[in-house]
Amino acid sequence: xxxxxxxxxxxxxxxxxxxxxxxxIFFIKHGLxxxxxxxxxxxxxxxxxxxFGDTDVLNKSTRDGKAVAQSDCTFFSLHKDMLYNLFxxxxxxxxxxxxxxxxxx
Numbered sequence: 001x002x003x004x005x006x007x008x009x010x011x012x013x014x015x016x017x018x019x020x021x022x023x024x025i026f027f028i029k030h031g032l033x034x035x036x037x038x039x040x041x042x043x044x045x046x047x048x049x050x051x052f053g054d055t056d057v058l059n060k061s062t063r064d065g066k067a068v069a070q071s072d073c074t075f076f077s078l079h080k081d082m083l084y085n086l087f088x089x090x091x092x093x094x095x096x097x098x099x100x101x102x103x104x105x
Contacts, residue, residue: 003082007075015067015075022056022063024077031073035065044104045070054101057083 004027009015015026015033026033028050035044035052043065046052056063057080078086087094 003086004076004078007077009069009073009075011069011071013069013073015069016053016063018063018066020063022053022061022080024079025051025054025057025083026067027051027076027078029074029076031075032070033067033073034070035067037065051097051100054097055104058098058101 007026009031018036018038028046028048030048032045032047033052034042035046037043044052052067053063087097
């Protein structure tokens with residue numbers, strides 16, 4: 001799928017910072033990521049087969065926390081414009097991601 005961009009990060013690398021513009025959703029192929037609040041409290045963890053960054057993209061907001069790799073990781077990222085194009089083509093996919101995102105709140 002040419003819309004996906006492969007990203008490799010090392011343990012303790014910051015994937016994104018709180019208040020960054022939310023441009024991408026990330027799909028984890030390998031590794032573990034934690035999301036931290038302003039007070040450095042971890043409020044979410046994501047592992048292999050899961051995705052993160054979707055809440056901010058779908059809400060069209062800035063990042064609500066800092067994402068940090070807890071191990072060496074491989075992700076695939078999808079830019080928000082491509083995501084919205086896929087939603088137009090595959091409404092079922094849109095509903096599924098929105099349902100998953102709603103559960104994260």
